[in-house]
Amino acid sequence: MRDFGVGFGYLLRGQKWVAGHGRWFGFGLLPGLVTLVLYVAALTGLGYGADDLTAWATPFADDWGSPWQGLLRGALTFLVFALGLFLAVITFTAVTLLVGQPFYESLSEAVDRDEDGEAPESGLPLWRELWISARDSLRVLARVALYGILLFAAGFIPVVGQTVVPVIGFCVSGFFLTEELTAVALQRRRVEFKERLGMLRGRRAAALGFGVPLVLAFLIPFVAVLLMPGAVAGATLMARELNGETPAEDADEAGAPAPRRTDADSRLG
Template sequence: MTWLRGDMGFGRGAGFLLRGLRLWRERPRLMLLGILPALVVGVVVLALLVTLVFVADDVVGWATPFADDWDESVRGLFRGALYLLVLAGASMLAIVTFTGLTLAVGDPFYEKIWKEVELSLGGEVPDRGVGWGRGAIDGLVLVVLGLLTAIGVFVIGLLPVVGTVVGAVLGLVVAGRLLAGELVSRPLEARGMDRAARAALMRRHRGAMLGFGVCVQACFLVPLGGILVMPAAVAGATYLARAALDGGSPTEIVENRPL
């Protein structure tokens, strides 16, 4: 089996996620390790989202008393748009929060997945990961960045006419990039690369990072998608990190040993 390192663009980034998904067929037991922490966190996050669906309408009405005297149809459209905007922002926050908390809780499980991927690719393999403590801190930082993204989506969504669409699209792109950065940082940090070195490396592969992150984010929008895709996202991020470290040469082929 071969893994061709082609152009490190948007499509190539999406391909890394697809390669990670293939491990469900090749190593189902390994991938099931990533289900456990994702399932626990996913149930909690989903419960909070469902609660928000039922209370957001009341919250929007409480937050917009100035619209009480508006024409009923105009008021309904305005508050309906805000309701959808709140749910869109909450969804972005939930996805990034889910990823951050899942990585923090399940770091030993995901370290096993990326280590097996590293071994399958050969070459230099780190002796150990970043550790649970550092992984938990990075996960919580991702949660904070997700909160800022959700706030940004809400503010942009207040723009007339196009605000809701622009906010949702921008949120997808920004949250996807955050997810990719956090997932790819694990195998890079395990090699002793500090934040500045990791950022410099991945800036050279913006297209791949964006393609990978947006595809992961889109999968997370599907019900239960995050739980099933999370292990594949960890594996795909490892493939992406190794390709970036090796320069992403379009002519270089790496022989994958069986996982």
């Protein structure tokens, strides 16, 4: 539980960092707003079409009497929409980070400079960084899709499918959400995808402490946009620890005051 608290502490510290650096907060909102419009439209369409999709997928239940047909299709409709949310949370971050790559790179660098006066650079051209980010996001999506299919199938198990499976889904989403966010800082340090996964598996509880609360918050669409700048800032602080640049943080440090304002803000004017 302590390591879970450490991860949550990094999330809070990131939000406090952007609250103390208001220009960076506004700067980091722009990519999320663009992505939000697209995702709200997609989830609205799914919400209207989930019933029809469930009915099409279960023709064997057409002759079932009440209440069994309604119970089956109601449960499956819930699972379809839950799966859509599950994928939306992960892909929202990936798409937002891809759209806002220059924005979040700059924000992450500002956090690094605020910590020790310098920010590691990958030395790669922007097009190459975008390609690596897109490639790694597809790797994450493939893993999430596999877990999603397995969890969807497990959703048919009575009781377990409506209780345990959603909890596991949130944990899977939280872990990979943390990977996506810490990747912003770790890619600048030339840390490869498999190595990043290894780092997070070694600190699984901390990764869940950072990612699961975000997943829950991201279920409210506009909250996802508001929290993204602070999530990138907090993930940068967490990445510094994962990479051995700073000692492990105590969960209590989440209550520490926001970092002082430095020259990092001058880059925005």
